[in-house]
Amino acid sequence: MKNILIPTDFSTNAWRAIEYALLFFKDETCTFYLLHVYSPAFYRVDYMTGGPEMSGIPDVGVDISIRGLEQTLKDIKKEYQNPRYRFELVSSFNTLTDEIRELSQRKQMDLIVMGTQGATGARQVFLGSNTVHVIRKTRTPLLAVPSQTTYRPPRMALFPSDYLSHYKREDLKPALDFIRAHDSRVLILHILEKGGLTDTQKDNKRHLERCMEEIEYEIVEEPAGKLPEAILQFIAEHPIDLLVMMNRGHSFLERLLVRQNIDQIGFHVKIPFLVAPDTCDPAA
Numbered sequence: 001m002k003n004i005l006i007p008t009d010f011s012t013n014a015w016r017a018i019e020y021a022l023l024f025f026k027d028e029t030c031t032f033y034l035l036h037v038y039s040p041a042f043y044r045v046d047y048m049t050g051g052p053e054m055s056g057i058p059d060v061g062v063d064i065s066i067r068g069l070e071q072t073l074k075d076i077k078k079e080y081q082n083p084r085y086r087f088e089l090v091s092s093f094n095t096l097t098d099e100i101r102e103l104s105q106r107k108q109m110d111l112i113v114m115g116t117q118g119a120t121g122a123r124q125v126f127l128g129s130n131t132v133h134v135i136r137k138t139r140t141p142l143l144a145v146p147s148q149t150t151y152r153p154p155r156m157a158l159f160p161s162d163y164l165s166h167y168k169r170e171d172l173k174p175a176l177d178f179i180r181a182h183d184s185r186v187l188i189l190h191i192l193e194k195g196g197l198t199d200t201q202k203d204n205k206r207h208l209e210r211c212m213e214e215i216e217y218e219i220v221e222e223p224a225g226k227l228p229e230a231i232l233q234f235i236a237e238h239p240i241d242l243l244v245m246m247n248r249g250h251s252f253l254e255r256l257l258v259r260q261n262i263d264q265i266g267f268h269v270k271i272p273f274l275v276a277p278d279t280c281d282p283a284a
Helices: 012-023 045-049 060-077 096-107 129-137 169-181 199-212 229-237 250-256
Strands: 002-007 030-038 086-094 111-116 142-146 154-162 185-191 215-223 242-247 273-277
Touching: 002 012, 002 096, 012 030, 012 060, 012 111, 012 142, 030 060, 030 096, 086 096, 086 199, 096 129, 096 215, 111 129, 129 142, 154 229, 169 199, 169 242, 169 273, 185 229, 215 229
Parallel strands: 002 030, 002 111, 030 086, 111 142, 154 185, 154 242, 185 215, 242 273
Antiparallel strands: 142 273
8 A cells, every 4th residue: 555645725727636536546556645734823821732633723824734634535435436446635734845745754655746836937937946945855746737738648758867876676665666557668868978988877778778778768868968957858758757856955856946947948847757766866
């Protein structure tokens, strides 16, 4: 059984993420934790003692949170009945990032699914700020679902790699499990660098290929280019259903996340994006 955490603010964007998760895992036994984080609109003294639940003083915000979760569950059961699914509702007086991290550890979540608003106006943001904060703070794989996403089975997954990491099999396992479950084909994308691969990169490449032995995959090499534009351009030109990236501190994904803009207006992720932690020690 998989434990899957889905934060919601009851928006259309959040509902799209819920729908995607329900369809993505329709053939698996899952417990979905629907989380709404309650943030006060104004300060009350009892917030210092743990909030309304601890003080017993009524707060309309808590009622709105609980009613919203109950309505969301009602909508799910109306449109997506599945005997393999069970649901837990979590209304929390906490910050979003802290609650996700704490709940992920306490309930041993296998995956976090979040809707992300993506680009707004002239400033093209790679991922929504909430999603970025969660990726940085949690060690649980996260699936970001853009607001315009309509579910389709992930037949083709893109796995960019700079071959600087000797990936641990346990870090790769969540992503590879999802890929196997959908019989997905994987394109391993490497952006060529001047001078070619180092001996360490060649060894890491061979190791990654061994990890992919039970999956249909192909290695694609593209001319040197700027990240993330090279990856996003590849997605725009190929029928990619899912982007999979490993997140290691100081990796190109981390450099990607700290940027506020993408230089070329118009580029932003339009497909679901799976981020898995990479705990490899590159110095090892």
